[in-house]
Each structure stands twice: as structure tokens, then as C-alpha cells.
Amino acid sequence: MxxxxxxxxxxxxxxxxxxxxxxxxxxxxxxxxxxxxxxxxxxxxxxxxxxxxxxxxxxxxxxxxxxxxxxxxxxxxxxxxxxxxxxxxxxxxxxxxxxxxxxGAPEVKAPQVQVSPRAAAVFREVTAEAGPGEVIRVRISPRFEHDLAVEGREQGDLEVIAEGVTMVFDRMSAARAEGLRIDFIDRDGEAGFAIDNPNAPPQVKPITAGELQGKLAQGAVRLFDVRTPQEQAIAAIAGARLLDEAVRAEILELDRGTPLAFHCHHGVRSQAAAEFFVSQGFREVYNLRGGIDAWSREVDSGVPRY
Missing domain, CATH: 3.40.30.10 (Glutaredoxin)
Structure with missing residues (x-):
């Protein structure tokens, strides 16, 4: 070509x-x-x-x-x-x-890590029952999946002490951990660690119909419909643009900080479309959870269900 x-x-x-x-x-x-x-x-x-x-x-x-x-x-x-x-x-x-x-593979230094008092208390409880020399190991995969374990130190580990808790990282986990925040929370009757990593790459964010309605009312997002023209003729969300090749090319010319939202019938096709635009560098990308069917049930019953 x-x-x-x-x-x-x-x-x-x-x-x-x-x-x-x-x-x-x-x-x-x-x-x-x-x-x-x-x-x-x-x-x-x-x-x-x-x-x-x-x-x-x-x-x-x-x-x-x-x-x-x-x-x-x-x-x-x-x-x-x-x-x-x-x-x-x-x-x-x-x-x-x-x-x-x-x-320029960097010389990795021990990262700055924040541990909440509640998380520190839980860490101290579990390490009190551990064997001699065992500490909290933090692993961060290339996909920014986080794993916490109680293990012994290994050669090459980088050590961090936060809130009196000793943690160790292998070299590449440490390189992905700068600014890591670890908390321990109770939510819906379940307790567990909550990890916030500012280094993680952008991901598609699920958004409810009600949340999307609020953003559209504020003009805070652009909405795109990835269904077929035939489906759009049956039911449509006001203001949503059909994602054809011309619109796709238009989106790719936008600033990568532009908030984008996508929807389909139930949320599967739009997830794939949203992931594509994340791969193209867009940092704030939403997928309507449940698709236009959820919009009809939760926001506007005047939009036909099919």
C-alpha cells in the first residue's frame, strides 16, 4: 500500500x-x-x-x-x-x-512504598507466625499483577521498610513499584489488601449506565456505539456516534487524554473496541457495563430492549 x-x-x-x-x-x-x-x-x-x-x-x-x-x-x-x-x-x-x-536499563533502587497502618498491622501478624528470616515479598508482574507472600530473602533483592514492616522486591518488581500504596480494607463483608500502583498502564474502565449518564450530562466524555447500523436503528443512546471507519480515524487524531466511552448491546464488543483505543495510547477509556440493555433498564426505559 x-x-x-x-x-x-x-x-x-x-x-x-x-x-x-x-x-x-x-x-x-x-x-x-x-x-x-x-x-x-x-x-x-x-x-x-x-x-x-x-x-x-x-x-x-x-x-x-x-x-x-x-x-x-x-x-x-x-x-x-x-x-x-x-x-x-x-x-x-x-x-x-x-x-x-x-x-538504558536502569540501575534499580529500592522504591518508595506507602503502607497504611491497618495493612502494616496485618503484615506484622502474619510475619510473627513465619519462620526465621522470612519477610513480606512483593511481586509485580509485567502485567502489573501484584502478589504478596511471606518468604525468605534472595540474592539481589531490594529491601524496603515501611510502617515498621520489612518488604523485599526482586529487581524488576522494584522497578515497577515506585509510589506503590498498600492498604487493607473491609468491603461488602470481605477483607483484603488493596494495592494502588501509579505505574500500571491504562486499562479500560467499566462504567455503569448511571455513571455514564452523569458524565454525558457534564460533557465529560465522548460516547461511541460499536454495534451495526441495523441495531442502532432499533435502539440508540442520544449523542452516541456509530463507530465506522471514518469515525475511528477521527478518534485516532484526538489528543490521547480525551475521555472516550464505548457501548454495544451487552458490553462484549465494546470492550474489545475500548481495548484497541487503550493500545493506541488513550488514557481514559470506558466501557458501558451491560451495554445499551443496561442503559434501557437503569436510565431510559424509552430506549427499546431487544
Whole structure:
């Protein structure tokens, strides 16, 4: 395909969105081919944060990036705006240590962590019953899944003391933990740890029909309908725009801080659409929980159910 000026500018924008950008098949958390998965594993072992662009969700970018880079295959890695190469080159550079140097893999320091008094009290209770030398271990996966365990120290661990509680982190968990906040709360009769990590990448946020109504009334979000035109003719939410190719291209030109919301019939198709726009760098993206069916039941009974 011909790489027109608009597509060239869009690709440049994607590359400039982060210091490390990987054009790949699938997403960082769900690679769709072995070559992409291999590069994801390498990057996750070296840097705590990077951006993936799912070319399977954007055929224009999938073909355009090949011409832009003069490289025929996917994945393709860019670092600070410069093309590095594909899977084989990444693997070779990783083996030689050159990639770690290029990425500036940081010397990781012990992170600043906040522990609430309630969480600290629970930690002290569980460690009081632990074996000699065992402490609270905090693991943070590349998907920013958090795990707390009582374990012994290991070589290379970084130690943090917060509210009198000793915690240890492996190197990459520590790199993902700066500013971590740990609380212990009771909610709906269930008690457990609540972890807030400011380093976690944006995720699609579920939103109720009532919450969406409030945001629409305030003009605080743009709403898009991912159903078919035939479904929209049966039932529609006032102000929602049908997500066709022209509207999709229009959204991709917006500032990445623009709040977006998506809906379908029951919330499944719109979740996939919302995840795509998160992968494109949008930071505040909502999916209407229960879809237009929930809107009809909870907000506007005048919208037909089908």
C-alpha cells in the first residue's frame, strides 16, 4: 500500500508516544505470534515500561509500518524514535548485552512504598507466625499483577521498610513499584489488601449506565456505539456516534487524554473496541457495563430492549 502523508504522520505519532515502542501482533499481555511474544519477554526483562502497538487491530498501520521502516516483517522495535530491528536482531542484541545498554536499563533502587497502618498491622501478624528470616515479598508482574507472600530473602533483592514492616522486591518488581500504596480494607463483608500502583498502564474502565449518564450530562466524555447500523436503528443512546471507519480515524487524531466511552448491546464488543483505543495510547477509556440493555433498564426505559 502507498504510505500517504496522513498515515506517515500517524505512525510518527505512535513512535513518539514512548521511549520504547514495539509494533507487534497482539498486545503486550496477549501476544498473537511467537516472534512478538519473544520480543515482549525480552523487553519485560529489561525495562518496566514500554508501549506496544497491535498491528492486527489496525491494518493500515500493519502495512504502513513496513514501508515506513523499510522492514518487511512484524514485530518492529523503536527506541527513542529510532528503528532497531525485528525479532532476530532484538534477540541478538539482547544476548550480547547491547540492547540493555541501548534501552538504558536502569540501575534499580529500592522504591518508595506507602503502607497504611491497618495493612502494616496485618503484615506484622502474619510475619510473627513465619519462620526465621522470612519477610513480606512483593511481586509485580509485567502485567502489573501484584502478589504478596511471606518468604525468605534472595540474592539481589531490594529491601524496603515501611510502617515498621520489612518488604523485599526482586529487581524488576522494584522497578515497577515506585509510589506503590498498600492498604487493607473491609468491603461488602470481605477483607483484603488493596494495592494502588501509579505505574500500571491504562486499562479500560467499566462504567455503569448511571455513571455514564452523569458524565454525558457534564460533557465529560465522548460516547461511541460499536454495534451495526441495523441495531442502532432499533435502539440508540442520544449523542452516541456509530463507530465506522471514518469515525475511528477521527478518534485516532484526538489528543490521547480525551475521555472516550464505548457501548454495544451487552458490553462484549465494546470492550474489545475500548481495548484497541487503550493500545493506541488513550488514557481514559470506558466501557458501558451491560451495554445499551443496561442503559434501557437503569436510565431510559424509552430506549427499546431487544
Amino acid at each position: 502507498s504510505l500517504n502523508d496522513a498515515l506517515r504522520d500517524r505512525i510518527r505519532g505512535l513512535i513518539a508516544a514512548d521511549a520504547v515502542v514495539l509494533f507487534m501482533k497482539g498486545t503486550r499481555f496477549r501476544p498473537a505470534c511467537g516472534f512478538s511474544a519473544g520480543v515482549v519477554e525480552v523487553l519485560d526483562s529489561l525495562v518496566p515500561r514500554w508501549t506496544g502497538v497491535d498491528v492486527l487491530a489496525d491494518p493500515e498501520v500493519r502495512e504502513g509500518i513496513k514501508e515506513f521502516s523499510a522492514w518487511p516483517t512484524i514485530p518492529q522495535l523503536y527506541v527513542r524514535g529510532e528503528f532497531v530491528g525485528g525479532a532476530d536482531i532484538v534477540r541478538e542484541m539482547h544476548a550480547s548485552g547491547e540492547l540493555a545498554t541501548l534501552l
